[in-house]
Amino acid sequence: NAGVTQTPKFQVLKTGQSMTLQCAQDMNHNSMYWYRQDPGMGLRLIYYSASEGTTDKGEVPNGYNVSRLNKREFSLRLESAAPSQTSVYFCASSESSGGSPKPQHFGDGTRLSIL
């Protein structure tokens, strides 16, 4: 049971380069999320997708774009990477919250360094 799979696990970019972080879940969850984690801080929400076909901005969306490709996949794109985007990126998924809030299940993270 893979759960949430993120690729790549590590990446080094030069300022101005672009790249796409991939995320796929096999739990048939409707909702998916992208977070970033910086030292000394908790996770901050970048974008989320409440259901297939919808995406919305989170707390720190600037410099990022997302695509909900289908129910399983949710990608995060950095169009022009900046050193401030050096971080660990987590993808997560959850069942829809029709009732009690459901726990989010996380991938293993992508460590991204921008020089």
Added chain:
Amino acid sequence: AQKITQTQPGMFVQEKEAVTLDCTYDTSDPSYGLFWYKQPSSGEMIFLIYQGSYDQQNATEGRYSLNFQKARKSANLVISASQLGDSAMYFCAMRANTGFQKLVFGTGTRLLVSP
């Protein structure tokens, strides 16, 4: 808006002892969920335990229990019989149950279990 506060940057405990990690929250929503996640040094985020705001009993999952005091807006994690493998960062998080609400994280507590 929701807010999570974890006031203990670091905690130490000896193996086999119990430890309490503090979490206080702030929300105006009447219905919400509280979550604890563990992040070992390998980096993944592991869901531990969930407490709903209307749950009458404190949640328990094996050696983890959640000491929920609604009037005080606290949701402390209690780990009984600590093990060396419990050494990790622990994050408290909450999510309101009104519409589609994001998961809000605290800044975390680093727990070190010594032999």
